[in-house]
Amino acid sequence: xxxxxxxxxxxxxxxxxxxxxxxxxxxxxxxxxxxxxxxxxxxxxxxxxxxxxxxxxxxxxxxxxxxxxxxxxxxxxxxxxxxxxxxxxxxxxxxxxxxxxxxxxxxxxxxxxxxxxxxxxxxxxxxxxxxxxxxxxxxxxxxxxxxxxxx
Ligand SMILES: [Zn+2]
Numbered sequence: 001x002x003x004x005x006x007x008x009x010x011x012x013x014x015x016x017x018x019x020x021x022x023x024x025x026x027x028x029x030x031x032x033x034x035x036x037x038x039x040x041x042x043x044x045x046x047x048x049x050x051x052x053x054x055x056x057x058x059x060x061x062x063x064x065x066x067x068x069x070x071x072x073x074x075x076x077x078x079x080x081x082x083x084x085x086x087x088x089x090x091x092x093x094x095x096x097x098x099x100x101x102x103x104x105x106x107x108x109x110x111x112x113x114x115x116x117x118x119x120x121x122x123x124x125x126x127x128x129x130x131x132x133x134x135x136x137x138x139x140x141x142x143x144x145x146x147x148x149x150x151x
Contacts, residue, residue: 005046008035013046086144093143097122104140105129112138 002018012035018024024045027033031041097120100107104123110116112133122143125133133140 006033006035006043007046008038008040009042009044010035010038010040012037012040082144083147086146089144090146093120093122096120099123105133108133108138108140109136112136 002021002024003015004018004024006014006016008014014036016024016033018027024033028043033043034041035043100121100123102124104121104125107116107121107123108125111118111121125140130140130142
């Protein structure tokens with residue numbers, strides 16, 4: 001036995017049992033199926049609602065990941081842009097400043113107190129050194145971190 005969800009031409013939904021799947025077609029063409037609500041003999045299998053339900057379910061499951069994916073892509077693009085910008089800044093600084101390594105704080109102080117010719121420098125400073133420089137009124141700008149720095 002097969003149970004079919006059926007619809008008449010006025011969209012009355014009902015169910016009916018058939019011996020086998022071809023029985024429905026035979027009964028339908030012989031107009032032996034009647035809508036219990038209006039007596040219409042124009043009956044079709046109600047294939048729509050499970051399909052619509054399936055589509056809705058599919059849409060629901062696929063739309064969220066696709067939104068998440070587009071956000072991820074946006075985020076990745078922004079991160080990529082930020083890295084490119086950081087790379088440019090770093091490249092500019094490294095090209096136009098002298099690398100002083102971990103002597104940055106003392107070099108910055110020498111320049112500030114005009115003990116040496118003014119020149120641009122870059123290097124490493126501990127957070128304590130950065131604070132001390134700030135207390136001396138020496139303004140320094142942190143260089144942007146690049147992904148490869150973490151390696
Ligand atoms: Zn009907």
